[in-house]
Amino acid sequence: MSRILISRPLPQTVIAAAEAHFDVEVRESTLPMKPGEMRAALALHDGVLPTLRDDFDAGIFEGGGHRCKILANFGVGYNHIDVAAARARGITVTNTPGAVTDATADIAMTLILMSARRAGEGERMLRGGGWEGWHPTQMLGLHLGGKTVGIVGMGRIGQAIAKRCHYGFGMKVIYQNRSEKDLDLPAERMESVEALAARADVVVLAVPGGPATHHLIGAEVFEAMQPHAHFINISRGDVVDETALIAALKSGVIAGAGLDVYEFEPKVPPALIALENAVLLPHLGTAALEVREAMGMLAVENLRAFFAGDAPPNAVT
Structure with missing residues (x-):
């Protein structure tokens, strides 16, 4: 079973959906991941579900030993992820448009x-x-x-x-x-x-x-x-x-x-x-339970499709 890291606490319905398909670790902190945490996530997990301000810049991808093959971003915006650097390391990036x-x-x-x-x-x-x-x-x-x-x-x-x-x-x-x-x-x-x-x-x-x-x-x-x-x-x-x-x-x-x-x-x-x-306002754009649940379900579906060998529905190109 693929090992997935979820970088922030998400609605329980989303966690349960992820656990139905993967071995899931949920990071308890609500703060952004630190550089060391991001590098460890790439080395120790098959996939990561990051979100806003988890800054996967080019430096995070330097070096080898990446086990991670997909970053399933929670959110439509993905400017905190260097997509070109991820792609160069064979890592797919997805997002969650539509739900937001x-x-x-x-x-x-x-x-x-x-x-x-x-x-x-x-x-x-x-x-x-x-x-x-x-x-x-x-x-x-x-x-x-x-x-x-x-x-x-x-x-x-x-x-x-x-x-x-x-x-x-x-x-x-x-x-x-x-x-x-x-x-x-x-x-x-x-x-x-x-x-x-x-x-x-x-x-x-x-x-x-x-x-x-x-x-x-x-x-x-x-x-x-x-x-x-x-x-x-x-x-x-x-x-x-x-x-x-x-x-x-x-x-x-x-x-x-x-x-x-x-x-x-x-x-x-x-x-x-x-x-x-x-x-x-304190970044309330998608701050409604049903919206955050829908975003999470899209992220989980991107992960599920990827590890099933199918094209993720929301791959960033």
Whole structure:
């Protein structure tokens, strides 16, 4: 029976499903694996089920003696794994797309609404005893109906966000993507991120992480945005130059931001935390039991198929 390491505690249903097929070891810590742990996992296990911030970079794969033949990532994003280095060592990498789409799009909508309507700021005021009662000009925010949402990255999640914005709030949709998309809703593709930023009332970032998108969003994009516009990030933290974002929020270049991810996660700059016009969530994108169970089941199925000699359904190419 193949020996599998699961790098973090997962829902019990997922553990049970894995144990039905494999000799399973579950790492008890909720913190990311350390380099020594990752190297040991490659040497001692036939497969590893890692997740976000288990940084299997090129250095981890150096040397020989790798027993591991598959990294079945728990999550759709896999920029913490050097896929080329893994492949060079004969190690397959898989992920869990599909299961995360709707949940992540829902968090994007949560952030859009919270930022546009100043919900976090209002709750802090009320809880702090600063609310003096309703009046006509109290905490005026941005009404979303009929506004324009600009989505950077029109993959599964970007399209799910677009549908929610268009059909749920009557928003116009513009997007920036490497290629034209055949969509089932009206949407206009923009030539550049800056062109999109100039027209959108809400800019939503939904691109994969990795070297190709590192600091894709910086001062130039924020300066192109309208002063009343809001910026939302549910992708990866290092896609955004966090220093530039803080400067844009402080100076009023943009009206607000809603973030679920951070450049140096879990560290969040005190300057960002101090801003009333920033809505900050602790990476809640897929934080629902049924979603995490579905992600885990996909990861287990990738492992099962691989060790059965079949092609894993979600191999990273």
